[in-house]
Amino acid sequence: MVNVVELKEVSFSAQDKNIIQGVSVEFTAGKTTAIIGPSGGGKSTVLKLSAGLLVPDQGEVYYKNKNVAYMNRTENLDFRREGAFVFQDSALWANQDLFQILELPLKIHFPQMNRKERAQRIKEVTMEVGYRKDLAIRPSRLSMGEQKLIAFARALLCTPELLYLDEWTESLDESAAERLIRIVRKKQKEGVSILFVSHDMRIIKDLADFVIVISDGKLVYSTTKERIANDSELSDYLGMEMTE
Numbered sequence: 001m002v003n004v005v006e007l008k009e010v011s012f013s014a015q016d017k018n019i020i021q022g023v024s025v026e027f028t029a030g031k032t033t034a035i036i037g038p039s040g041g042g043k044s045t046v047l048k049l050s051a052g053l054l055v056p057d058q059g060e061v062y063y064k065n066k067n068v069a070y071m072n073r074t075e076n077l078d079f080r081r082e083g084a085f086v087f088q089d090s091a092l093w094a095n096q097d098l099f100q101i102l103e104l105p106l107k108i109h110f111p112q113m114n115r116k117e118r119a120q121r122i123k124e125v126t127m128e129v130g131y132r133k134d135l136a137i138r139p140s141r142l143s144m145g146e147q148k149l150i151a152f153a154r155a156l157l158c159t160p161e162l163l164y165l166d167e168w169t170e171s172l173d174e175s176a177a178e179r180l181i182r183i184v185r186k187k188q189k190e191g192v193s194i195l196f197v198s199h200d201m202r203i204i205k206d207l208a209d210f211v212i213v214i215s216d217g218k219l220v221y222s223t224t225k226e227r228i229a230n231d232s233e234l235s236d237y238l239g240m241e242m243t244e
């Protein structure tokens with residue numbers, strides 16, 4: 001199977017603390033991998049390292065078999081356009097309104113689009129995630145759940161080949177979460193590669209082809225879809241029984 005992203009012996013530290021230590025993992029193209037593990041274990045950091053948003057102190061990150069550290073400008077732009085990230089805290093610009101926030105990736109990656117085309121695309125993605133309120137307001141006026149919807153819409157804007165989703169159903173009510181799950185299923189069918197962090201066993205069982213466990217900054221376990229349902233070691237890591 002072809003890898004979309006590969007981490008080789010990746011370590012990362014911040015403020016003299018080792019956060020990730022010697023993680024090696026291959027993410028299969030066109031498949032969905034769930035990253036799970038205890039709070040503070042390093043899941044978000046692994047996701048950001050995989051997306052090139054953090055730079056490892058040691059080891060290498062490969063995107064489509066190219067070392068991210070040695071990409072030229074064009075390769076780097078492709079890497080950034082082809083992948084899209086939903087941050088755990090949504091990470092919407094505080095001093096911009098929602099329309100401006102959503103317009104920015106289109107301006108960067110599709111400079112040929114005019115304002116009317118951008119507005120049309122923004123309407124499509126906000127409708128798709130189920131956000132129907134005003135776009136002329138700043139993120140501070142939104143609930144956490146609404147912020148997640150806008151963050152998800154932003155990730156869909158440039159029709160990514162690879163989605164990085166960090167705790168992407170957190171703060172959402174059931175129907176909004178269901179809507180995003182349906183979108184993810186659609187993306188899976190379209191062949192999009194997906195790396196997601198979640199604590200929700202139902203979502204993991206429903207969507208993941210592969211599961212990896214990150215704990216204490218290390219990759220401690222990995223398993224596959226076929227084994228998820230009866231994997232007692234995985235349920236130990238999750239600290240719960242995985243019954244239907």
Ligand SMILES: Nc1ncnc2c1ncn2[C@@H]1O[C@H](COP(=O)(O)OP(=O)(O)OP(=O)(O)O)[C@@H](O)[C@H]1O
Nearest residue numbers: 014015017019038039040041042043044045046088
């Ligand atoms: N820039 C940073 N500076 C200092 N410490 C950091 C930094 N980024 C992350 N950490 C620490 O590294 C550890 C792993 O953080 P990370 O956010 O990757 O965990 P996580 O598994 O995503 O946790 P959660 O389930 O709570 O989201 C935590 O202890 C966190 O406090």
Ligand SMILES: [Mg+2]
Nearest residue numbers: 043044045088
């Ligand atoms: Mg996290």
